[in-house]
Amino acid sequence: MSDTANYFELFQLPASFDIDTDKLTRRYHILQRASHPDRHTHSVETAQRLALQHAMIINEAYHTLKDPLQRAIYLLSLQGIRPDEADSIQDGVFLMEQMALREELAGIPQQADPAAASDHIQKTIQVLITTRLNDLTGWFAAPDEPAVACATVQKLQFLYKLQQEAATLATHLNEA
Amino acid sequence: MSRLLQISEPDATPEPHQHRLAAGIDLGTTHSLVATLRSGVPDTLPDGQGQHLLPSVVRYTTQGPVVGAAARAAATRDPQNTIVSAKRLIGYTAEQLAQNNIGYELDGSENAMPMLRTVVGLVSPVTVCADILKSLAERAETTLGGQLAGTVITVPAYFDDAQRQATRDAARLAGLPVLRLLNEPTAAALAYGLDRATAGIHAIYDLGGGTFDISILRLHDGVFEVLATGGDTALGGDDFDQAIADWMVCQAGLTSDQAAALRRNLLQQARTAKEALSEQDSAPVQVTWTKGVWRGELSRAQLDELIDPLIRQTLRTCRQALQDAGVNRQDIAQVVLVGGSTRTLRVREQVAGFFDTMPLTDLDPDRVVALGAAIQANSLVGNPTGQDVLLLDVNPLSLGLETMGGLVEKIIPRNTTLPIARAQTFTTAKDGQTALSVHVVQGEREYVSDCRSLARFELRGIPPRVAGAARIRVTFTVDADGLLQVSAAEQGSGISADITVKPSSGLSEAAITRLLQDSIEHAAEDMAARQLIEQKVNAQRVLDALHAALADDGEALLDTAERAQIDTALAELQATAEQTREAGELKAAIAALEQVCALYVERRMNTNIRQALAGQSVDDIH
Incomplete structure (x- = not known):
């Protein structure tokens, strides 16, 4: 097994955006049971070294396929499409929406009921993420212009970052 | 004494599953333990006097080091030569320690490694830990009647790379065969056999003498998958004692000089009072100094008030770990309490309130980590175990490197499942640049100055080209012990450099060799x-x-x-x-x-x- 192994083949799953994540996790556990360094500590050195390499690839593969955004980027890379090298987002409406959301997030601590406001924005972001993930599902079902998929991936990157910040704010609000 | 050589029959194949001796060691801040599996059941091993807990105290005397209860008894009498809580010192540089008053005479002149001045000369905290490990290994080998084939040593989940390296170094100095460093909360989960009890998500709250850990684990089919971990390697029951001692100083009206002179005695009394308050509602305390005596009572309510801010700090860390794991408090099926400091009633109350569930406390919180380590040691050494368990742990802190403007580029974010390898490609900033300095850092902050510096190395011999033309691939590898290795290679020319990250706070390879040779000469x-x-x-x-x-x-x-x-x-x-x-x-x-x-x-x-x-x-x- 090399680090250029195809992650889908590794887990014996079809190379598609819609995958059974329960099955993925079950197979991940089976593969790690076979290859984790802990399974080879009493073996010869060559086996220990290979076990480490295999376990690293399996971890990377699992975490790539488990996360929808990483999975999309990986699938695109298999088709030679690189969203990180594509033009940056031109969609004015999306950028305005992002700015509005960022302003809303920044203003939450000053709200009368910050906890409720925090809940609200987290739900809003989740809906936006779900919508974009559906866009990706559609694109992979019937691929058209690569630029469309790249733009969706970039938008999701924005949204996940925002989601992370909203979660951090919620954690801080809880402490106050 | 001569040893008889064993000669087996020429054609006899060796027994394929000969039982190998394995032990789990919990190297704690205040006390340490060793455990092994006997007839499939893990148990901690007592010393000749029937004591299971070995106080993590070493007293250096001209007749050699004294480890354990005898050393602790001398702590007040001979503070300079008696090292307590060495675990709090390992992995730190002399400079970092000097910022906190640790109560020892430090010598950091030789290198960044802190050295403690004692009657036998300079002693590093790593050597102190090695002496504790040696004492436990001897106990195990005497009890089991043979040489250990493998050990598992536990470390706080939140131990960073420098602290893990230092623990590994201590084991090397002690001459122990180490199969794995195991995170303490994961060991506790293993000891509880949580995998057999309930599938689901569990929290392990581990408050020891000097460290706090929280781990969120998902258990499924014998796989212990750590989702997130958090903690504080400088927060524990010792801080409760400190808070009580400070209160006593205040009540008795001592000057800071008087307080400093009585420090060990005050802490001892604080600890006794704290422990008594787990059974009763108030405990007597007394301060005797040259100019007088103060007698008082510490009530449970007063204790709660003193330690509540510290407990709140641990709960903040729990919140962060839950967020990192992507789970809610309601998702936690069971909470396990580990570490002697979870005997404090207020801790139990607050943790139960936070997770809204009664925590599991069936196993002795002092011993549970060693028991888990023994189970894992037995399995890793290759003895048949009867149960098929796999532990998947994470790295507790983000690892990255310095880029332009003192910013950190994270290569491996915290809570990534181990082992892992990640690479990133960098380029040169100047025309004709032939060398690249790689500065490896650890921490969550954006600027290098706010993170912990782990190592620096240089990649030289890059062919001179215009800025931005070279392609330098830097690869970070973290093994199952959580130890980092970094390599860099220029892709056009194939030149490369790599290092096993050896923190500046640690013992140099030369120092380890010297220390080992010293013991060989003896x-x-x-x-x-x-x-x-x-x-x-x-x-x-x-x-x-x-x-x-x-x-x-x-x-x-x-x-x-x-x-x-x-x-x-x-x-x-x-x-x-x-x-x-x-x-x-x-x-x-x-x-x-x-x-x-x-x-x-x-x-x-x-x-x-x-x-x-x-x-x-x-x-x-x-």
Whole structure:
């Protein structure tokens, strides 16, 4: 097994955006049971070294396929499409929406009921993420212009970052 | 005394599953333990006086180090030569420690490694830990009647790379064969057998003497998957004692000089009072100094008030860990309490309130970590275990490197499942640049100055080109122990450099060699004998592993010529192991066998992966 192994083949799953994540996790556990360094500590050195390499690839593969955004980027890379090298987002409406959301997030601590406001924005972001993930599902079902998929991936990157910040704010609000 | 050589019959194959001696060691801030599996049940081992807990205290005397209760008894009398809580010091530089008053005379002049000045000269905290480990290993070997083939040493989940390296170094100095560093909360989960009890998500709240850890684990089919971990390596029951002592100083109206002189005594009283308050509602305290006596009462309510801010700090960390794990408090099926400081009633109350569930406390919180380590040691050493458990742990802190403007580029974010390798490509900033400085840092902050510096190294000999033309790939590798290795390579020219990250706070390779040689000089023959036994154990392990493998798939994976070559090499190692008196010779013979078998082992490992998922159509039906 090399680090250029195809992650889908590794887990014996079809190379598609819609995958059974329960099955993925079950197979991940089976593969790690076979290859984790802990399974080879009493073996010869060559086996220990290979076990480490295999376990690293399996971890990377699992975490790539488990996360929808990483999975999309990986699938695109298999088709030679690189969203990180594509033009940056031109969609004015999306950028305005992002700015509005960022302003809303920044203003939450000053709200009368910050906890409720925090809940609200987290739900809003989740809906936006779900919508974009559906866009990706559609694109992979019937691929058209690569630029469309790249733009969706970039938008999701924005949204996940925002989601992370909203979660951090919620954690801080809880402490106050 | 002469040792009789054992000679086995020429044709007898060695017992494939000979029981190997394994032990789990909990190297704690205030006390340490060693445990082993006996008849399949893990148990901690007592010393000759029946004591299971070894106080993590070492007193250095001209007659040699004294470890444990005798050393602790002398702590007040001989504070300068008696080192307590060394675990709090390892992995830090002298400068970092000097910022906190640790109560020892430090000498950081030789390098960044802090040294404690004692009657026998300078002693590093790593040496102190090594002396504790040695004492526990001797206890295990005396009890079990043989040399340990493997140990597992536990560390706080939140221990950083420098602290893990220091623990590894301590084990090397103590001459212990370490199979794995295991995170304390994960060890506790294993000891509780949570995998057999309930599938689901669990929280392990571990408050020890000097460290706090929280781990969120998902358990499924015997796999312990750590989702997130958090903690504070400088927060524990010792801080409760400190808070009580500060209160006593205030109540008694002592000056800071008087308080400093009484420090050890005050802390001792604070600890006694704290422990008494787990049973009763108030405890007497007393301060006696040159100018008078103060007597008072510490009530439970007062204690709660003193320690509440510290407990709140731990709960903040719990919140962060839950967020990192992507789970809610309501998702937590069970909470396990670990560490002596969870005996404090207020801690139990607050944790139960936070997770809204009664925590599990069936196992002795002082011993549970050592018990888990013993289970894992037994499994890793290759003894049949009867249960099929796999631990998947994470790295507690983000690892990255310095880029332009003092910013940190994270390469491996915190809570990434181990082992892991990640690479990123960088380029040169100036025309004609021929060297690149790689600065490895650890931490969550954006700026290098706010993170912990782990190591620096240089990649030289980059062919001079215009800025931005070179492609330098930097690879971070973290193994299952959580130890980091970094390498850099320029892709056009193929020049490369790599280092095992050796933090500046740690012992240099030269220092370790010197310390090891010192101990060899003291007992040269003893050392040689020990090394020979070590290599014999090693040879036996390799022979067992290969015999078992060949019986399994030698037929399928090897042709006659290949098989014959391996059989010859096996016989040669077997013969050397029986005849030699030289550890070096045996080591070379093991390496020779490894060489001959390398291709076979590789085929075997690849088949292993391919076959793991064979028959998975069965699970597709579910």
